[in-house]
Amino acid sequence: MEDHIPAIIVAVPLLAALLVTGLWWFEQRLLFFLSMIAGVISFSASARLLLKILESGTVEYRLGGWAPPFGIVFRIDHLNGLILVIVSLVSLLNLAGTRTIAKKEFGEKLGPFYALYLLFTTGLLGILLTGDAFNLYVLVEIASLTGYALIGLGKGRAPISGLNYVLMGTIGASLYLLGIGYLYLVTGSLNMTDIARILPSILPSNVVLMAFILCLSGLFIKMALFPLHSWLPNAYTYSPSLVSSLVAPLTTKVMIYAMFRITLTVFTYDFAFDSIAVRLPILWLAIVAIIMGSIIALAQKRLKKMLSYIIVAEVGYMVGGFWLGNREGMSGAILHVVNDAVMTLCVFMAAAAIVYKLEDDRFSALSGIFRKMPCTMAVMVVGGLSFIGVPPTCGFFSKWYLLMGGIAAGQFAFVAALIFSSLVNVILFFRLFEIGYFKPYAKEITHSQSHADSYTHSITRAEAPFDLLVPLVMTAVLLLILGLFSGEIVTRVVQFAIPRFIG
Amino acid sequence: MKLLATIVIFVWGGILFFTSFDFPYWGDGKSPASQHVSPYYIEHAMEDTSVPNIVTAVLADYRGYDTLFETAVIFSAGLACFFLLRVSDRKAPVFRLYRHQSTGVTLRIEKGGRLPENTGEFERIDSVWVPYDLIIVMTCRLVVPFIQLFALYVIVHGHHSPGGGFQGGVIFGAAIILFAISNNLRRSLKRMSERTSALLGSLGVTIYGGTGMLCILLGAGFLNYNALASLPGVDPLTARSLGILIVEIGVGIAVTAVMVWIYYNLSSAGKQDEGL
Amino acid sequence: MESIESLIIAKYNYWAVIVLLMVGLYAMITKKNLVKKIIGMNIFQTAIILFYVSIGAKKGATIPIIMHGPDHSSHAVQAMDYINPLPHVLMLTAIVVSVATLGVALALALNIYSQYGTLEEDEISEKIMKSEPG
């Protein structure tokens, strides 16, 4: 079994999803445990795989036993090994919190919910594993389709924002497919390393350049880089709460990984950074994304929408850090993919707990929330500090690498944008804490008895359900652990994920 | 806005048009796409898999992992439509309508009244006037079995002729959809209930994924059908061909069931009433 | 003149793909009706499928099903005699994906219609503005 770990990582959640769908028509109670078992197996297999990579380098797994350019292979190196562990862990932690909330939010459709959840995870893990450019498209589609369904079931504006997401997402995936078609036209291959081997012999070529632009613009839509972000905020705001804490941390990060992979493995560093002049335009796009995301986040009146715009800014961090093109910048970007996944999970899960209790996430409804849900809000504080970049949390370290990369590359606009965005995050989160902590004491509420009633009522403790609190606290602890060990992660894993010759 | 979009699209199209001049000539047998990987498939598919239809061989064997997820995509679409649309049966309407099948008399039964469910003479309908055309119903009843037979042929004969699990599955599903259109959704639900279609859908994908896992348990890699040769009664030469057949049948079952499932939910907006 | 004609013959398929891509994208961006947008999305996807199939075409070759010899022994197969099968395989998958996306998109459109009573995007945003300003 040891050799087949890569296959097990995707096959187990897929089969579990099918089993859950079938079982649901007969027995409702086992669904959660079955999904948990699949999640645990998938996570431990990815952890085992990462250890194996640390010992012996890149792992290649041939599906169907066919050699690379003819069959599909998994190629797992330090880059996707690390992200694989984080994605399966984030998905598992969020899954652990669904037990009570999913029953309330999905009620009769519990089976399809868990099945779609597992299929979504399968799709993302498959994207991370695969070494085949077309296979990536199929798995992107499976992750997106299940994501559309999960998002579309929310209340209020959810269906319309879900459909908007379907249209945008399909354009993105189709552009990527078109780009792969262009590549196939001139190389005749679909395997990533094989394309990389052939490409230098046909350069310079307009077709390859166009393929690069099409692939990248498709992925930019999927990862919601600033001018193409319009699907993201509404989709994440109106989706059911535990769905947004699943989709928000993972979709954008995995798409950013896909960009790393396409740029570094398929088109190679020489082509993308040296032969063509796309580095600076993309970097400026990222800077605009950081600044605009932060500014628009300031204007929001709903917690989840504010967090969604923070994600838009964070996407700018990672894209910008990667396109700085130096070692510090890339390490920062990769480390930030890991950290941001956990940070986003942390704040979105806390938001899910708040929405579960209050049924509302407008700031006006959040006054006195610290008294009401101290534990949830403590986790929110840790997540917020990490977004701001306060030292013991992991957000600080990746931001540090990004800043160092910006300085080393001489891109001071990027450095300024990072600092600006951190300052805006300070305002955003401290405004939230102020509303949550001090608002009930404000003397503005002087009207009527009913208000006073609601005020005294709001002080009573109404914490989120226990089975949501456990993963929530674990996520907060994980943020600190990632912060403490970030030096270790960089020297032992991220180092090797970047091509050696990059200085 | 409209003007801006038009300009952007024309610029984009212009750029694509410009790059098309660097493409290899259309239909050129010496273009890189037909020179690098595909000759291997054409020359070795027969000896590797003993399947003459190269598309089937590549689809279910060389790139079988893609196809596994293709089936998973269609399954998630069915699941997604169910998840998004299905509304509970409990919100029953205030009254129900029944038609006496031989005379066409319609009964309206208020809530609490005794329902003529199991008499066999009445059929539940949703609106007072329902078009009922004997010619269409009878013609479709005659045609449906033959379409289904053809679908089975397409699934099983995918090794030697165009077709395979996916095409056959869609045709089989289309036959059931034809029945549901020509009669009505309730009659179709009696023959193939929603639960059956959901279970068949997951069964089909499980056959595919399970074959892959079985190959692991037998000691080869995921989806490496060579492992099936160690099962009793399997000829090592045709192990791959057999594996492809099993997988195609799984795809066929899944696609049939999911197409019908999506149709059930779309045509009745999730209420599972009379449908179109 | 000869070269222009041969160029047109060599490229017209790809140009048709580009026109269809533009039509699909135009429908998705400018049309206000949701079903029209979904049709545009499908045209966009089909255009890409046409692109791939055009890559696979090969003049003077036959369909990719190996013909048996009279004695059922497959004599040496020449790659030039058969059309490239790989794009066909990829496009089977893409067609499946497009029908799956279509199903989900239509399901969402049905939900939107039952919620707002219309499929026009501008009317929907008017209704949203009325119910929850800001």
Next chain:
Amino acid sequence: MIWQLDIIVLSMVMICAIAAISIRDLLGAGILFGAYSFLMCLLWSIMGAVDVAFTEASVGAGVSTVFFVAAVFRTTRRTRD
């Protein structure tokens, strides 16, 4: 492959695509989309992609059109563009 014939089919495909997005009736648009798919399938079978053409004939021209008709039946035929 007779390229004159090919161009005729291609132009019909384009006419169907443009008609499908510009007709002011959703049912008509759905049916025109079916015609578009069917012509597309014809084009692919000319190019020798028999499996793809087969799939498109059953999926694009068959089931997709049924889905469109079902969705239009459950919503409305009205459209303003």
